[in-house]
Amino acid sequence: MKAELYIGLMSGTSMDGIDAVLARFGGPAGELIGHSSMPWPREIKGRLRALTLPGDDEIERLGPLDIEVADAFAETIHALLRQTGIRANQVRAVGSHGQTVRHRPNSTPPFTLQIGDPNRIAELTGIDVVADFRRRDIAAGGQGAPLVPAYHAVAFSHPSEQRFILNIGGIANITRLPGGGPDRVSGYDTGPGNTLLNHWAGEWLGTPYDADGAWAATGKINEELLEKMLEEPYFTQPAPKSTGPEQFSPGWLERHLDAFSLPPQEVQATLTALTAESIARAIAGEKADPCRVVACGGGVFNRELMRQLRRRLAPNPVDTTADHGMDPSRVEAMAFAWLARQTLLGLPGNLPAVTGASHPVVLGGIYPSARQRLV
Ligand SMILES: Nc1ncnc2c1ncn2[C@@H]1O[C@H](COP(=O)(O)OP(=O)(O)O)[C@@H](O)[C@H]1O
Ligand SMILES: [Mg+2]
Known part of the structure; x- marks a missing residue:
């Protein structure tokens, strides 16, 4: 050819x-x-x-x-x-x-x-x-x-290892690649990736994003707010499903924050936890252990997010596509x-x-x- x-x-x-x-x-x-x-x-x-x-x-x-x-x-x-x-x-x-x-x-x-x-x-x-x-x-x-899973299957499938390709853009999506070939590939949008993190960083830091997650790392995760946000029905809705920033919007966040009075860095830490936990729950819900998670999209440069993801997905390893030969961006x-x-x-x-x-x-x-x- x-x-x-x-x-x-x-x-x-x-x-x-x-x-x-x-x-x-x-x-x-x-x-x-x-x-x-x-x-x-x-x-x-x-x-x-x-x-x-x-x-x-x-x-x-x-x-x-x-x-x-x-x-x-x-x-x-x-x-x-x-x-x-x-x-x-x-x-x-x-x-x-x-x-x-x-x-x-x-x-x-x-x-x-x-x-x-x-x-x-x-x-x-x-x-x-x-x-x-x-x-x-x-x-x-x-x-x-999402439309990227067919490509993920071609580019990142492994003959024997079960993998999830995780794309953390504004919205996050996963592709499940059962080892052994491109059949039985599944995937869906898990919910917010960077969209709410960017919005909140813009409001309080005046920057387009929380660089490296450094600001989130200074805040404490508020477990009560996190659990409230995780009650959003989208997270437990069965696939096929997809979403956008229209759903996980600044208005959605404000509605949740109404009942709380928190320092802004705690909100950022909790939003980072929301992205990590919603992804971790989606992957856990697939009952695919042991598996390898391979992440891409700009979210991989958010160190705090990646730290939280690794903690929540342990003992399954979380790589980036850079470890598999392709720049995550x-x-x-x-x-x-x-x-x-x-x-x-x-x-x-x-x-x-x-x-x-x-x-x-x-x-x-x-x-x-x-x-x-x-x-
Ligand atoms: N150094 C960084 N620290 C934290 N977040 C980052 C960094 N670099 C990129 N990002 C995040 O990645 C996003 C871009 O990711 P991208 O994969 O292009 O998303 P999309 O597909 O939605 O455009 C940025 O908006 C930002 O939230
Ligand atoms: Mg982009």
Whole structure:
């Protein structure tokens, strides 16, 4: 098989920025050969965040943002091409996740919306774009999320060891990989990852996140608040399930905090415990011991969170994907490069056992570029 280059483009619910990877696929898993990241300009981030909650004039606000987000995606792709010395016509396609502004898999009818106009990305980069992956899974009766488990299975399965791939983005999700092959893979969103931690750090420190979890480490976990928050029905709801920052929102946190009067660092410590404990309970609920947990996503850089996770998951080991050959910050973008390739090969990208879709389906729409490719 001739090796092909794909670009994966991811911007998750943390809204920290855009991650782009260049991946070479000579075999199914692909190899990471370059990456580029760009933080969201503060102004765009504010408008994106505002759009994640219902408000006035949504279409008027969404229309231009859809284009500006695409422009930022294209800029990130151009930076990646410059850094890697690869020309646009050498790249088979871009897999663009888009920026989620609303994810309502349980409303009637369910819907999900990612923006960053793929037409514009194709026009500006001269590369074919595959985008809008989630809506096809929803149309097939699924949650539209998580979509990364199929890639996790290809990239991180072990022949005999049972593994959980844990992605700690704004929301956290797990993929269960029973040893021995890609069958019987399951997974779902466990609940908040960094989203509430970032919100609280923003309120009190004025920073986008609690760097290394250092502030949380100065606070005491309030067990009563932790237990109250863990009563949220989402945590015990059976899979398939997915969630977003609309559910685990600043308003959700405020409602819980009403009954408490705590120093802010205790709240941060307790929110860190909420992420760790909800993940640990989800994994324990799978009754899969012994297992290895392999973590990725920006949450792995939060030392306090990782310390709490290790304590709560012991004696099962908690690694990061860096221990298995992949930078934890690149895994999701790699998954979208892989998903784009699946689409162009006419292969499904969803796992019905994960999303609840009625069948496996080829995901996304294809937006051809105007330029000729090198073949
Ligand atoms: N050094 C760090 N200390 C604590 N948290 C970090 C650090 N680096 C990244 N993060 C967290 O990771 C998040 C980004 O993770 P990412 O995987 O990109 O999430 P998403 O997919 O939602 O965009 C940041 O918003 C922040 O919460
Ligand atoms: Mg991110």
